[in-house]
Amino acid sequence: MxxxxxxxxxxxxxxxxxxxxxxxxxxxxxPQAHAHDFKQGDLVIDHPYATPSLAGTRNGSVYFKGLRNRGGQADRLIAAKSAVAERVELHQMQMDGQVMRMREVPAIELPARTEVNLRHGGAGTHHLMLQGLKQPLKDGDRFDLELVFEKAGTRRVNVWVQTPRSGNASPTHQH
Structure with missing residues (x-):
């Protein structure tokens, strides 16, 4: 038949x-770009991404579309590490007069039932700084990143390297 x-x-x-x-x-x-989030208990880590590194630099930045604590108890991001860099620092952007600067912070607070801004942006935003990159980050690359939370423990996420879509992103930082 x-x-x-x-x-x-x-x-x-x-x-x-x-x-x-x-x-x-x-x-x-x-493509599975729409399902690029990770959950660890009450924490939701939505779309971790890095920007391509600039030629001649050994640093890079990691951002998140969102980092949400849906639980009733506060937590803190206290460390991060990745095989692509010698170390990963937690940074916060702050205004210093008329200049936006970043500074290393010991932890990123995650209040209960709140979303923390880890995106490109202005004062008060956070990001992770990859120090001592072992090779340049290129658009389309992916790498693993370990996030260490005070209460939720360690969570491994996959970071996508991509050029930011919005025009407000600045690839340079001042220390």
Whole structure:
């Protein structure tokens, strides 16, 4: 029995079958960028990404679309490490007169039921600074990063290197 005869016998039309095959193919070939988040207890780490490193530099930055504490108890990000860099520092951006500067902080506070800003941006925002990169970060690269939380423990995430989409991102920082 050929395929057309089988389709007629079961009551399914060729259009129905081809439509299903098309939808399945699209689902398989769609990039998984929309599901790039990690959960650790009440913490949600949404889309960790790094920006491509600048030529001639040995530093890079890691940001998050969101870092949410959905629990009723505060936590703190107290450390991070990755094989791509000699060390990872926790940084906060602050205004110093008319100049935006970053400074290393011992921890990033995660109050209960709050989202903390770890994106490109202005005063008060945080990011992770990769110091002593072992090789340049290029658009499309991926690497593992370990985040150490005071209460939630250690969580390994996969960081995607990508050029920021918005025009407000500055690839340079001043110390």
């Amino acid at each position: 050929n395929l057309l005869a089988l389709l007629r016998k079961t009551g399914f039309g060729l259009g129905f079958v081809l439509g299903g095959l098309f939808i399945g193919a699209v689902a398989l070939w769609t």
